[in-house]
Amino acid sequence: MSADPLHVLANAGKGESTRTVLRVVILCLIAAAAIASRLFSVIRFESIIHEFDPWFNFRATKYLVANGFYNFWNWFDDRTWHPLGRVTGGTLYPGLMVTSGAIYHALRALTIPVDIRNICVLLAPAFSGLTAFAAYLLTNEMTTSPSAGLLAAVFMGITPGYISRSVAGSYDNEAIAIFLLVFTFYLWIKALKQGSMLWGALCALFYGYMVASWGGYAFITCLLPLHAFVLICMGRYSTRLYVSYTTWYALGTLASMQIPFVGFLPVKTSEHMPALGIFGFLQLLGFLDYVRSAIPGRQFQTFLWLFTGGVFSVALAALVVATSAGIIAPWGGRFYSLWDTSYAKIHIPIIASVSEHQPTAWPAFFFDLNFLIWLFPAGVYLCFQQLADEHVFLVVYALFGSYFAGVMVRLMLTLTPVVCVTAAIAASSLLDTYLNDKSPNPEDYRPEDSSDATSKKASKAGLKSTNKPVVGIYGFISKGVIVSAMTIYLLLFVLHCTWVTSNAYSSPSVVLASKMPDGSQHIIDDYREAYQWLRQNTKEDAKIMSWWDYGYQIGGMADRPTLVDNNTWNNTHIATVGKAMSSSEEVSYPIMRQHEVDYVLVVFGGLLGYSGDDINKFLWMVRIAEGIWPDEVKERDFFTPRGEYRVDGEATSTMKNSLMYKMSYYNYNTLFPPGQAQDRVRGSRLPEVGPTLNVLDEAFTSENWIIRIYKVKDLDNLGRDHASAAAFERGQKKKRPAKRRGTRYLRTE
């Protein structure tokens, strides 16, 4: 009856209290395992913030800790998006920062002085332990099997789909948001089951916390009304539903509106309209239900239902009209790309340029979820067997979660909890069936046993009828085969999770690791080298222009103002940078002057074979710039007549004259014998004569040439243009304008 490996122990302690103690111990061990498996990166590298967005969150947390909550709330950040600045306090989800700030102050109050960086690094693992617990609670609401919850907790704790966003150092909103997501669902199920205002209010409270933490809250905002709607359509309207939904909606919406970034969105945008519509619909149903119970009469009831349907469709029509009239904001671009995966590619290159917005490749499901992905349909099927209100929720969640996970890579994260829960239900009912050593009397027979067996292809003793128990599944061999197969799968799952976590998800991406020929690890630390150079060698307010990917890192590590960063709220500003990068020097220089750029930073992987460099991202810059200036930047000009994207001697002149190309390959051929300069990423031989730069001076190049920093020259002191000034410096004699025919220039003063 109890959890798998502890079967013997559980049998030893039959008493309820022993089981409770065991359960607590197991949950603690699961939490410990969840945390431990996320520490690879800290052990391999160091306690460092990973990737891009976490660097902003870290910087914001430091600001919060240093300046207090009110200053954070009204924070105007003049070191990003130069010269526009960013109303950071009003454009972020503060939940993550406030959480770590609270932990920081709590620990200090307990006289445990912990560096804020360590809190930020370890926040995600700590919350993953809580997520495992929340998954346990949610599963226990779904099934009576005591082992399902524990299995769900284990799955949730170590599944790579969740670890991908919550390793130590991955200090992102998702770190706490997944816990809040699962816990809010648990509270919703609890509230719905009991029809309790208290649980509904708690659900609203955690929903508010979720809204404060992650933009993915819209998933809850849409899923709960959908669940309610499905229940109503199934004729399962009840006062429990009414009480729990209205409590959640009223309080939750109020709570969400307290976040400045959300503000009035819940009553203005289409994403939030289902929740509002179902709220109104429930009022109507509540009223009709009351009327129906008060006034009997079959025809009257039919009329009422028709009336209800009419009101609903009228409301829907009103919504459509209001949306097209512009009263309600239409769906955002990111939302459209959920329905049409090629939408972003055509209309919003900035969204399409982010790799995590790409559609999911099918092996990713197996990579992230391993054997859970095939237990998942079985679990959903088991839900249909019982199909109480909470099982409907699981079914709805599973349906939508899997659709969205198929559309966008990052939404694998929202699918993972339901996969863990349903897979745990499937696995536990299998184990419950086959680990039960008692042969039941025909009267004790329970329907789940047979249904589990049919859903498992592993059960060779095919059980077709649901009427009579077949002796076969109580036989030792069938039990042994199934149980040992399950054990092997579980062990393989652990192996797979550990392997994936250690190999795929534990790289900070700020520090690169490579293997030397002798197998020892070699750390490539160019990013931090360059950012440290910026921090120590440039003015405090030197503006750095780079592609937006590196904005947060420059802000966090180099502490210098940037033009654009990973908060891609202003497409035009990003396009401006894209234009400066993709145009010739003469066009770029005025743009850089206007934006007061002091340094330009590019990432170049040609020497090392680092493929994530700016030349490979270059077409996105061109596309984004072309979206704003279609006459000045043209993607076609960067391709050879045969349609190839080349960087060698065959490259188009637009490509060769673009600032990005020049900055990447400037002086690169001096590293090689003449004529043998080689780009190792694109595998092409570069022209013998490298590009010349007139408006920029090379300021810094990191050890492996990954980061190159250029200083923007001032205007020429003597009023010459940069090209002729640079030509003079190189010793070229100025051509005398000998014998000008045509019209002469005449000075008027």
Add this chain to the structure above:
Amino acid sequence: MRSLLSFFAFLFVAAVSAISTTGDRLLVVLDDVAEKAGYSKFFGDLESRGFKLTFETPKSETLSLFRLGERAYDHVIVFPSKAKGLGPNLTPSILLDFLNANGNILVTLSSGSAAPNSLVSFLAELDIQLPTERTGLAVDHFNYDSISAPDTHDVLVLSPPGPVRPDIKNFFSVGAPADQLLAFPHGLGVTLGAGELLAPILRAPRTAYSYNPKEQAEVVDDLFAAGEQLALVSTMQARNSARFALVGSVEMLRDSWFDAEVKKIGATKAVKTFNREFAKRVSGWTFQETGVLRVNWIEHHLDEVSALNESNPAIYRIKNDVTYTISLSEWSWDTWTAFTVPTNDVLQLEFSMLSPFHRVALGLDPSHSTPEATAYTASIKLPDQHGIFNFKVNYKRPFLTNVEEKNTVSVRHMAHDEWPRSFAISGAWPWIAGIAATVAGWVGFVALWMYSAPPAGERKKETKKTQ
């Protein structure tokens, strides 16, 4: 702000002893040091103004404009040379470096000798063109000195030059005696490019032209330049305010022409030349003795009733009222004086982010002005746009050093508690009343519910389920 003022008053006192604002080491490059006797009055005037003169020939081994990477001299005068080049110590790039290092250069030319190659390419970098053969002669058949050049017409007699534009200050002819004329003997005219850094002091009269007496003695078939396009004395002020002047006729500076009398063709009597005063003014301008502007202080503060009025805060809020004041002084030969903007001109303040949101004229602020400094002030209302803005004063005029001041401030959005409260907005009263009505209604309903006994039939509802 008071302490700021007194600090700058102290700086004033400290600066008064200098002769030129950039230094007094003056290098004179002559083909033959003995030539200097012919220019004794010019050099005497310079020495009397406090310059320490050093004479060198271009071929000298010891001649070096830089020493250990620093300027060895503050100013240079280059006299015409017979040599084809100026040697390795005065290459074009060294001369450019000298300008870039804030040194000032005065170059003189003469029609008698072709300009050295290095000088020609140096001038070409400044966008000043010489005739193709590196020499030429400016003549005017209507404005020549009938005493010294009755036949050749190559001693031009001109009235002291006024400002080339009505809105710039007159440095070179102000206060000139009405009966004195400028003699420009055997000089060379050049043409200036389109750059705004170039400004002519003395332009040839409309009837003048330039030709090469050696090759075009008979017929002038290819005219280099004529009329006012021919600049006789021209200047260039670099962006770092280093100054360069080109005098087309070195003979202008000779003692003989300082004392000479000229008689313009058609005039009845001979008059004294203005050359000595003109040479003083041109050299004084070049060596930063006149027309040097200094920004003493800049102050901006919140101009609101209940504000702290802190000086130069780094951050403002949108729609704040802000006052900006800038104090300027002008160096005039030996003292800092109050700088007054010319009558047709105006000093402007820009408040800009990417493009100006405000461009307003700065008005005189008598309360902060002193005899040595003038304060200009303007009050603006900040735009309804947050961002990183600059207070910019960009005052660049010919013959005045560049004033380009940029003070960066952030303009933040309204904080969450800076908006008016809802009850202060009359338009919100219906909604507030609605909330009050709802609250009162709900409390009333609850009270009614709690204190009315449930009828017996009410229980039945509980048992009804939809399914």
